[in-house]
Amino acid sequence: MKTTNNVFRLFLKGKAGVVGLVILSAFILVAVFAPLISPYPPYERVGTPFEQPSIKHLLGTNDIGQDILSEIIYGTRISLLIGILSAGVSLVIGTIVGMTAGYLGGKVDAVLMRAVDLNLVIPMLPLMILLAAFLGPSFWNIVLVIGILSWASPARVIRSQVLTIKNKGYVEAVEVLGAKPFYTIVKHILPPTMSIIISQLILMSSRAILTEASLSFLGLGDPTQKSWGIILYYAQARSAFLTDAWLWWILPPGILITILVISFAYIGNTLEEIVNPRLRRNVGK
Amino acid sequence: MSKKFRHVVTLMLIAALFGIQNVGAAGVLKIGLSSEEGTLNPYTYKTETGIDLVRLVYDPLFQIDKDLVSRPWLVKSFTLTENNLLLTMKLHENVKWHDGKPLTSADVKFTYEYIKKYPKSRFTNPAKNIVAVEAPDASTVVMKFQKYLPDMFFRPLADMPILPKHIWEKIDNPDASNVTVGSGAFMLTDVKPGEMYRMKANKDFFLGAPDVDEIVIPLIKDTTALFTALKAGSLDITTRNLSPELIRDFSADKRLKVLKGSGFATTMIYFNNERTPFDKKEFRQALAYAINRKEIVDVVILGIGTVGSMGFVHPDLGNYNSKINQYDYDLEKSKKLLDGLGYLDKNKDGVRERETDQGKALELKLLVYANNPLRVRAAELIKESFAKIGVKVAIIALDMAVVDNLVWPDFDAKNGRDYDMTMWGWGASSMNAMNRYVEMLHSDFARGPSNHGAYKSKAADAILDKLALEVDFGKRDALVVELQAVLAEEVPFVTLYYADQYFAYNPKAKDSWVYQKGKGPVTVLSFAKKF
Numbered sequence: 166m167k168t169t170n171n172v173f174r175l176f177l178k179g180k181a182g183v184v185g186l187v188i189l190s191a192f193i194l195v196a197v198f199a200p201l202i203s204p205y206p207p208y209e210r211v212g213t214p215f216e217q218p219s220i221k222h223l224l225g226t227n228d229i230g231q232d233i234l235s236e237i238i239y240g241t242r243i244s245l246l247i248g249i250l251s252a253g254v255s256l257v258i259g260t261i262v263g264m265t266a267g268y269l270g271g272k273v274d275a276v277l278m279r280a281v282d283l284n285l286v287i288p289m290l291p292l293m294i295l296l297a298a299f300l301g302p303s304f305w306n307i308v309l310v311i312g313i314l315s316w317a318s319p320a321r322v323i324r325s326q327v328l329t330i331k332n333k334g335y336v337e338a339v340e341v342l343g344a345k346p347f348y349t350i351v352k353h354i355l356p357p358t359m360s361i362i363i364s365q366l367i368l369m370s371s372r373a374i375l376t377e378a379s380l381s382f383l384g385l386g387d388p389t390q391k392s393w394g395i396i397l398y399y400a401q402a403r404s405a406f407l408t409d410a411w412l413w414w415i416l417p418p419g420i421l422i423t424i425l426v427i428s429f430a431y432i433g434n435t436l437e438e439i440v441n442p443r444l445r446r447n448v449g450k
Numbered sequence: 451m452s453k454k455f456r457h458v459v460t461l462m463l464i465a466a467l468f469g470i471q472n473v474g475a476a477g478v479l480k481i482g483l484s485s486e487e488g489t490l491n492p493y494t495y496k497t498e499t500g501i502d503l504v505r506l507v508y509d510p511l512f513q514i515d516k517d518l519v520s521r522p523w524l525v526k527s528f529t530l531t532e533n534n535l536l537l538t539m540k541l542h543e544n545v546k547w548h549d550g551k552p553l554t555s556a557d558v559k560f561t562y563e564y565i566k567k568y569p570k571s572r573f574t575n576p577a578k579n580i581v582a583v584e585a586p587d588a589s590t591v592v593m594k595f596q597k598y599l600p601d602m603f604f605r606p607l608a609d610m611p612i613l614p615k616h617i618w619e620k621i622d623n624p625d626a627s628n629v630t631v632g633s634g635a636f637m638l639t640d641v642k643p644g645e646m647y648r649m650k651a652n653k654d655f656f657l658g659a660p661d662v663d664e665i666v667i668p669l670i671k672d673t674t675a676l677f678t679a680l681k682a683g684s685l686d687i688t689t690r691n692l693s694p695e696l697i698r699d700f701s702a703d704k705r706l707k708v709l710k711g712s713g714f715a716t717t718m719i720y721f722n723n724e725r726t727p728f729d730k731k732e733f734r735q736a737l738a739y740a741i742n743r744k745e746i747v748d749v750v751i752l753g754i755g756t757v758g759s760m761g762f763v764h765p766d767l768g769n770y771n772s773k774i775n776q777y778d779y780d781l782e783k784s785k786k787l788l789d790g791l792g793y794l795d796k797n798k799d800g801v802r803e804r805e806t807d808q809g810k811a812l813e814l815k816l817l818v819y820a821n822n823p824l825r826v827r828a829a830e831l832i833k834e835s836f837a838k839i840g841v842k843v844a845i846i847a848l849d850m851a852v853v854d855n856l857v858w859p860d861f862d863a864k865n866g867r868d869y870d871m872t873m874w875g876w877g878a879s880s881m882n883a884m885n886r887y888v889e890m891l892h893s894d895f896a897r898g899p900s901n902h903g904a905y906k907s908k909a910a911d912a913i914l915d916k917l918a919l920e921v922d923f924g925k926r927d928a929l930v931v932e933l934q935a936v937l938a939e940e941v942p943f944v945t946l947y948y949a950d951q952y953f954a955y956n957p958k959a960k961d962s963w964v965y966q967k968g969k970g971p972v973t974v975l976s977f978a979k980k981f
Contacts, residue, residue, distance in 0.1 A: 402823040
C-alpha cells in the first residue's frame with residue numbers, strides 16, 4: 166500500500182501533472198480573488214452594449230454593456246464550482262456503488278456491474294441534454310444531471326481497487342473477527358481507496374466543466390448566472406458568430422474552458438497512473 | 451416535452467441544416483423559414499408565419515392589405531344589406547384551381563360549411579356567426595350573418611382560405627391531410643415537413659403571374675445559422691426579422707438591401723393583479739414609475755424599437771391615445787407611492803417591508819422564458835431599477851412550457867395562475883384587433899380567456915362590452931382611446947417596447963417587396979401586382 170507521501174513523490178516525477186497543478190492553482194487563485202482582480206463588478210452595466218475591446222474594456226462589453234473580462238473572471242468561480250460539485254455528486258454515487266459491488270460480490274456485484282455497463286454504453290451528452298431540458302434550467306439541476314449520469318466509470322475503477330484490498334490479510338482478519346460489512350468498508354477499505362477516489366474526482370471535474378459549458382451553451386443552463394458556458398450562450402444568441410465579436414466574446418471563454426479542462430486532465434491522469442491498480446505498472450519501478 | 455425535444459433535436463442538427471445549398475437557377479427565390487409548418491395547408495400550418503405562406507397557395511375572399519385594411523380579394527364587388535346582415539359577393543370569374551378546374555361559389559359555400567364540420571378554432575370560431583351560405587350562381591355568394599360584428603371582414607372573411615370542393619369533400623381528417631391544390635400565386639410542388647417546401651409560380655394567377663418563377667423555403671430554426679445563410683447568399687430573405695445587433699452589419703452589406711417597419715409585437719411585464727401586493731393599483735403604478743422603458747429600448751434592443759405605451763396601443767396607430775399618463779421614469783414618485791402603501795424600509799437593509807406583513811421583506815419573483823435572451827436581459831434591467839426603490843426581485847428563468855403553465859395554464863385564464871410577475875409578449879395580431887382586446891382584458895374569463903393577469907376593472911369591462919358590438923369604425927376608435935386611458939390609470943401590465951422590424955433581402959432575386967404593417971414583407975402582398 167502506498168502512503169500519501171509516496172504518491173506525492175511519484176506525482177512530482179510526472180511533468181504533465183505538475184503543469185496541470187500549476188494551471189489549476191492559477192484558476193483557483195483567480196476564482197478566490199475575483200473581486201480584487203476583475204476591473205468591474207460583473208453584473209453592473211459599465212459601458213454601452215457591444216463595445217469593441219479598448220483600454221477601458223479589454224475584452225469589450227456584452228449585449229447589455231457588462232464588461233466581458235469581468236464576466237469571465239467571475240465565471241471561473243461558477244464553472245469551477247459546478248465542475249467540482251457535480252464531480253462530487255457522481256463520486257459519492259460511484260463510490261457507494263463501487264464499494265458495495267466490490268465488497269459484497271456475487272449477485273449484487275453482477276447486478277450493479279450490469280447497471281454500470283448500461284450506463285457506459287449510453288451516449289451521455291444527448292441523454293444529459295434531454296434530462297436538463299426536462300428538469301429545467303438552474304444551477305443545481307445542472308449539478309444533478311451531470312452528477313447522476315456520470316458515476317459509472319469511477320464506480321468501476323473503485324470496485325477493482327476494492328477487489329484487490331478485500332483479499333488482503335488484514336481485511337480477512339477483521340472479517341473473521343466478526344466485523345460488520347459497513348464497519349469493514351468504512352474503517353479498512355475506504356482509507357486505502359481514498360487516493361483513487363481523489364484522482365477520479367479530478368478527472369470527473371474536467372468532464373463536468375466541459376459538460377456544463379455544453380449544456381449552458383445550448384441554453385439549458387440558468388441564464389442569470391455567469392458561468393463560461395452562459396457567456397458563450399449569450400454570445401451565440403446575440404449573433405457574435407456573425408460579427409467580429411466572436412474574437413473577444415467567444416474565443417477567450419472557449420480557450421479558458423479548454424485550458425482548465427486540460428489542467429484537470431493532466432492532474433487526474435497522472436494521479437490515476439500512480440494509484441489505479443490496472444494502470445499502476447506504467448509508472449515507477 | 452415534445453416541444454423541448456424538438457428544440458434539442460434541432461440544436462443537434464444545426465450543423466446538418468447549415469448545408470442547405472444553392473438551388474441556383476434564375477428566377478428562384480430562397481426564403482429562410484424559422485418555424486415548422488406541417489404540410490402547409492389551412493389545417494396543418496402551425497404559426498402566423500405559416501398562414502402567411504399558406505396564403506401564397508390559397509386565396510381568401512378578402513385580404514388584409516399593407517395598411518391593415520380588409521379589401522376584396524377573390525371578391526370583385528360586394529353589397530351589405532338587410533341591416534348589415536346579408537352580404538352578397540361577386541367573385542372574380544377567371545380564377546382557376548392549380549389543377550385547372552374553375553373556382554366557383556360552390557367552393558366558397560363548401561369551405562364555410564367544411565370549417566364548421568371540422569373545427570380549426572382560428573377559422574371556426576369567427577365563422578359561427580355565419581348562419582347560411584348560398585350560391586345562387588357560379589360567381590355569386592350570399593352570406594347571412596347572425597349579427598353584424600365589425601371584425602367579420604377580418605375574420606373569417608380575410609382569414610379563411612377557400613378550399614377546392616372537388617378535393618376536400620373526400621377528406622374527413624383534415625388535420626392529417628397533405629393535399630396541396632389551391633388557387634393562389636404559387637403551387638406547392640414539394641412538401642417535406644420539417645425540412646423544406648418548394649413552390650412554382652402560378653402563371654394563371656388571377657391577380658397576375660408573380661415576378662419569380664420558383665420559391666424554395668428551407669427550414670432553419672437556429673437564428674445564427676439562418677442569418678449566416680442569408681449573408682452567405684444561400685438565402686434571399688428570411689421570414690424572421692433581423693436581430694437588432696445585426697442591423698448595422700447587414701445594412702453595410704452591399705449585396706443586400708434592408709427593409710424597415712414598425713413591429714406590433716409587444717414585450718411586456720405582466721403583474722398578477724389578484725395577488726397581494728399587486729391587487730393595489732397604487733402598487734402597480736409605483737412599479738410602472740420605476741421601469742425605465744427608454745433605457746430598456748436603448749440597451750436591450752439597441753434603440754431599434756418604440757418605447758411601449760401605457761395604453762398598450764402602438765403610437766403609429768390611428769386610435770393611439772397620446773394624452774394618457776406615460777409614467778416617465780421617476781423614482782421619487784414611485785417611492786412616494788410605496789411609502790403611501792405602508793412599505794417602508796425601517797430596518798435599513800435596502801428592501802422595503804410592511805408592518806402588517808410581520809415585517810416580511812418586499813421580495814417579488816419575476817418569471818421569464820430561459821430561451822429568450824432579450825427578455826432575460828429586460829428582466830435584469832427591471833430588477834436593477836426595482837432595487838433602487840427598495841423592491842427586491844428574484845428572476846426565475848424557466849422553460850417556456852413551465853412558465854406558461856404557471857402563468858396561463860392550458861391557455862385559459864379561468865384555470866387560475868401562480869406567479870407574481872412575468873415577462874410576456876403578444877404577437878402582432880393582438881394589436882388593434884377588437885376581439886383580442888376583449889380576450890386580453892375582460893374580467894369574465896369566459897370572454898377574457900387571455901386575461902392571465904386577472905385584471906378586473908368595471909371601467910374596462912364597460913368599454914369592452916361596447917367595443918365587442920360597435921359597428922361604426924369611428925366609434926370603435928373612440929372606445930379604444932378611452933380604453934387606453936383606463937389601462938394607463940390602472941396599470942394591469944406595462945408594455946415595455948415594440949421592437950422595430952428589419953428584413954434584409956437580396957435585390958437580385960427580387961426587389962419589389964410590400965411591407966405589411968407590423969408584420970413584414972414575406973406575405974402574398976409582395977406577389978400580387980394587381981391587388
